[in-house]
Amino acid sequence: MSSLTDLKERARLLLEEGHSQGQIADELSLSMETVTWLLTQPKGDVAPRDVHIDWTAVSCDANQLESVASMMIDRYRASCNGSMSLDADVMIGIAISGIPLATLIGAREGCSLAIYHPAKHAVSETPIGSISGNFASIVEKRCIIVDDVITSGKTIAEVIGYLRRHGGVPVAVFVLFDKRGITEVDGVPVYSLFRISRID
Numbered sequence: 001m002s003s004l005t006d007l008k009e010r011a012r013l014l015l016e017e018g019h020s021q022g023q024i025a026d027e028l029s030l031s032m033e034t035v036t037w038l039l040t041q042p043k044g045d046v047a048p049r050d051v052h053i054d055w056t057a058v059s060c061d062a063n064q065l066e067s068v069a070s071m072m073i074d075r076y077r078a079s080c081n082g083s084m085s086l087d088a089d090v091m092i093g094i095a096i097s098g099i100p101l102a103t104l105i106g107a108r109e110g111c112s113l114a115i116y117h118p119a120k121h122a123v124s125e126t127p128i129g130s131i132s133g134n135f136a137s138i139v140e141k142r143c144i145i146v147d148d149v150i151t152s153g154k155t156i157a158e159v160i161g162y163l164r165r166h167g168g169v170p171v172a173v174f175v176l177f178d179k180r181g182i183t184e185v186d187g188v189p190v191y192s193l194f195r196i197s198r199i200d
């Protein structure tokens, strides 16, 4: 099965299971525009400019995840002229995919671990994001936000807004894949390992 056929099939199954197009977009790490295209594909319509990232070969393997976490730390250090300290108190993993990376980075660097649940994961009429009470507090802490992918950048902006409203200090964003090619979100620098862009 081609990756496009596979994506169409996965989108169709998720829709049949009752997921909204927004949820399908999140699940497949694609834009809403791309999901609409996958599900409808009007005749003659040009495919949206998007890419799908499948990094499950790495995310399924704890050892490889640890190597990636190490690369994320090195990426940050290299941009700080090799400074030895991350200069942060708390690593914040964005549920779900950011959690293992934040855990591994925190373990290496001796930082606390906090977990952020994005508003889009909340099941209420007025969904809001939240920091889990089962992990570290972010109040008056210097925080590094960790996630796997930036697609639109909305989730990262949401976490930064949350931290500022609740007394945390966002100092950096670590992300594996940046599909927007951004260097900062609301004044917070973004350190991505891979920037994904199309040249056509």
Ligand SMILES: O=P(O)(O)OC[C@H]1O[C@H](OP(=O)(O)OP(=O)(O)O)[C@H](O)[C@@H]1O
Pocket (backbone or CB within 6 Å): 025, 026, 027, 028, 029, 094, 095, 096, 097, 098, 120, 147, 148, 149, 150, 151, 152, 153, 154, 155, 156
């Ligand atoms: O830049 P954005 O457009 O906000 O999208 C990026 C977010 O979407 C994905 O999360 P998802 O909700 O799919 O959850 P997951 O971590 O469980 O895959 C990804 O892990 C980021 O958190």
